[in-house]
Amino acid sequence: MIRNKHKLLRTFKSRKNEEINVRQDPLYDNYGQNIEAFELIFDNCSDVIFRSFLLFGNTRATIIYIEGLTDKEGIENFVLVPLMEKVSTTKQSINDVIEDKIPVSKVNKVISFQQCIDSISSGNPILLSEGVKAGFSLGLAKWEKRSIEEPTAEVGIKGPREGFNESIEISKSQLRRIIKSPSLKMLSLKIGRYTNTTIVITYIEGIADQTLIDEIVSRLTGIEVDGILESEYIEELIEDNAFSPFPQILSTERPDVVCSNLLEGRVGILVEGTPFCLIAPISFFSLIQSHEDYYQRFIVSSAIRWLRYLFLGISLLLPSFYVAIMTFHQEMVPTNLLLSMAASREPIPFPSIVEVLIMEVSFEALREAGVRLPKQIGAAVSIVGALVIGQAAVQAGLVSSPMVIVVAITGIASFMLPRYIAGIAIRLLRFPMILLAGSLGLVGIMLGIILIVIHLCSLRSFGVPYLSPLAPLKTEELKDVLWRAPFWMMDKRPHLTGKTNLNRQSDGQSPKNHK
Known part of the structure; x- marks a missing residue:
């Protein structure tokens, strides 16, 4: 022995x-x-x-x-x-x-x-x-689990109040409770040499394209790393372009959002130990849509969606427009307003581009500090800090009052985006846009917009064009992009994800048939 x-x-x-x-x-x-x-x-x-x-x-x-x-x-x-x-x-x-x-x-x-x-x-x-x-x-596994709670990153007025938690078994059961069909499939994988993390691929058989499922399985099985601690590990390892600031995979902690995407032919990826589920493929417009768009009247949802598009442009371009106009194109400003702004900027020792960068960096630092601090004091520090520092900076002659207003409006506009990951991409792109505006004026802004559009057109999310259905143009699918059509009009699934089963409701759903 x-x-x-x-x-x-x-x-x-x-x-x-x-x-x-x-x-x-x-x-x-x-x-x-x-x-x-x-x-x-x-x-x-x-x-x-x-x-x-x-x-x-x-x-x-x-x-x-x-x-x-x-x-x-x-x-x-x-x-x-x-x-x-x-x-x-x-x-x-x-x-x-x-x-x-x-x-x-x-x-x-x-x-x-x-x-x-x-x-x-x-x-x-x-x-x-x-x-x-x-x-x-x-089968006698038993450990402490966090109870099902309301999602903290995707808060809403209407809709379900439950979100995923770190237990993958509970997350799977939440999806099963919503989609009560054996067509809901779940494939399990183990990834990570040491963590041996459970990954579950979920989709609806007969709706999701089999080629898409095979591609996702192929990318996941090709991962060989020491461990997977959060869904972001998976996202960076399987997305098409890791160097793009725009996410090509959607992350959500709401079971209802996952199920709505599964019904459109997309695929969900659950990761053990994290309350977030990955959804692929997506488009740029997926980042602008909110779950609440489908829980209230379509007129209200469409108006709010257009408001998001407006503030998306403000969040990206307002500081750069201010820099371009104050540096190169003063003739575009009405005379009375120009005189007022010039008087406000008279004691400022810095050019407008330096002024904007100081305020933008300070605002981003305050926002990050508010996120990292405990909830009880985080909001107070971020709000009071912004007010106190902004007022002190104006009185000290470091920045002008119009600059504080521009940065405040830009910050509010960035909060209009329902997806946090989309807001980060816009915040990052804001700085090169400011530099282009300070160097070339409005020509620089147009150059930056053209480069961003070219980049978006070249992006793919598991083979799906990132700007679809706008580029390539699919007029039938624009009813859930530029506006939120009534449910009875959205009778077709997105062509590039649910092409094996295009019809998602029977004919005769229009209110005209109720008379």
Whole structure:
């Protein structure tokens, strides 16, 4: 036995730098060797428990589990109590007797070290017994989970009040509760050499394009990293252009948003340990749409959507327009307003471009400080800080009053975008636009706009043009882009995602048919 133990020790330790490839090997025929192998694998792991007992009073057996991830009461009541009872001689094999005796709903047979390690790491204990080459994975995982709460990043007046949490099992059940159809498919993958994170690809069979599903699976299976800690890891590894400031994958923590996108032929990607679900493919207009657009009357939704487009332009271009006009094109400003602005700028020692950059950088710093601080003081610090610093800067002659107004309007406009990731892209592009305006005036602004449009036209999200359905033009699909049409008019799914099943409602939904 000692010789075998030293042989196992050499086998496992010699392969430690190769991530213990022996774990892919099947379990040994010898029960003692299996226990010694697992003791070496979980060496210096004080939270891994080896509970040995006599199976049916005459056969050695061991349960291996991780304390804190496994239901210990379930092990005692549903495993140890029935299996430690002495039974009369039976013709059944030990496998059959174990499966008959354990009152656990989920019992899977595992045959390799890696399968056993995956099960133990997921909270499901492994039962090994003498005379059986395979092990039994028992569905007794139990750990502390955060309760379902209202989404914090996508707050709304109407609509469901629940969001995803870090448990992927709960997230899957939330989707199942909304889409009650076996056509909702969920493919599970494991990614990460050390974290072994569960990734679930979800889609609706018959609506999502199979080519899209195969492409997403191909990109995910090609990931080989040490670990996945958040969905952003996945997003950066599978998106088409990682150097673009614009996201090509949508991130949401609302189950209703995921389900609405699945019904349009898109694919969702759930990541264990994060409350955000990734959605692909998307377009630029997906970032402008909000879940509340579909929970209120279409007239109101359309008006608010146009307001977002307006403030999107203000957020990107207002500071650069101010710099261009005050530096190169003063003739565009009415005389009375120009005299007032000139009097306000008279004590300022900096040119307008430096003035704008100082205020914009200060505003972004205050915004980030407000986000990172505790909720109780974060809002107060950001608002009071902006007021105090702005007023002090004007009185000190560092910036002019019109500049404070421009920066304040720009900041408010950036909050109009419903997607945080879209707002970050606009905030980043604002600075090169200011530099172009300060160098070339309105010509520089037009040059910047042309470069941004060219970049957007070249972007793809899993093969789908980023500006679709505007470029290439799909007039039928513009009814949910430039405005939000009534539901009875949106009878077709987006062509590039749901082309296998274009119709999403039957004819005759118009109110005209109700008369």
